[in-house]
Amino acid sequence: MTSGTSPILPPHITVFERGWLSANNILFAGPGPATLVDSGYHTHAAQTVALVESALDGRPLERLLNTHLHSDHCGGNALLQQRWPQLQTLIPPGQFAQVRDWDPVALSYVPTGQQCAPFRADGTLEPGQELELGGRIWQVHAAPGHDPHAVLLFEPEERVLISGDALWEHGFGVVFPEIEGEGAFDEVAATLDAIERLAPLVVIPGHGSVFGDVPEALARARKRLAGFVAAPLKHARYAAKVLLKYKLLEWQHVALADALAWLHATPYFSALHARYFAELPADEWARTLVEELVAGGAARREGDLLVNT
Structure with a gap:
């Protein structure tokens, strides 16, 4: 076998x-x-x-x-x-x-x-x-x-x-x-x-x-x-980045403003923010997720665009 x-x-x-x-x-x-x-x-x-x-x-x-x-x-x-x-x-x-x-x-x-x-x-x-x-x-x-x-x-x-x-x-x-x-x-x-x-x-x-x-x-x-x-927070952060990366795989490239708007409009991100990351304003938390994707090599910034890598 x-x-x-x-x-x-x-x-x-x-x-x-x-x-x-x-x-x-x-x-x-x-x-x-x-x-x-x-x-x-x-x-x-x-x-x-x-x-x-x-x-x-x-x-x-x-x-x-x-x-x-x-x-x-x-x-x-x-x-x-x-x-x-x-x-x-x-x-x-x-x-x-x-x-x-x-x-x-x-x-x-x-x-x-x-x-x-x-x-x-x-x-x-x-x-x-x-x-x-x-x-x-x-x-x-x-x-x-x-x-x-x-x-x-x-x-x-x-x-x-x-x-x-x-x-x-x-x-x-x-x-x-x-x-x-x-x-x-x-x-x-x-x-x-x-x-x-x-x-x-x-x-x-x-x-x-x-x-x-x-x-x-x-x-x-x-x-x-x-x-x-x-460390449940570790899973929450992982889940948030996976969901964003998954959507970026579909988009391939997207205006950063549109990606942030999608984050704010998507219920699972609101739930994660409220449950685990409420100490950060929602806008700051959304930008942090994007920055972490870029820092980890899962995305890159090209001007106003967020691009899948």
């Missing part, structure tokens, strides 16, 4: 590794229904459709699964459903009603200042459920923490894990419930423990390359989590 730390995936799994604006897409094109896991951000939706069309070579896409409903994981759902109208879409439990009624506030798109075209959900991925992907039986496991509704997909025979944003090779996703004032660091720890018990040989993460040294990745994730638990 692995050679050293270089993972070898089964031939029926194709991973489209995307940039950080879009989550990775995992295509199962072997036996059984052709299935895609996660669909990327809406600005890359046409590219997602083209990648899938090319890989399937005339075969229809029959199922779409989402590990969770953050905009970078489901932003291509709508266009995929338009391209293949019979596509069955399964989402994690907990937000089915919000998708059915299309509530972009409850689904986090308005609070994060991101976008996602409305899509249809046909059913849910329930923890404890099993489903066939590429001729193998995969298990659905709960993965709360980064997102309270997230799930993992695990194939126990070859021990392949689709981890979403619960585990990357060098960390995990922002713990969004913490931004909302709901403690979730314990849930991150529990999800990491659950992954350790599954003992995957190969992990297909939501972002970054497929990796095989899972114990090392878990050790790094736990160290990072311990730092956040010890």
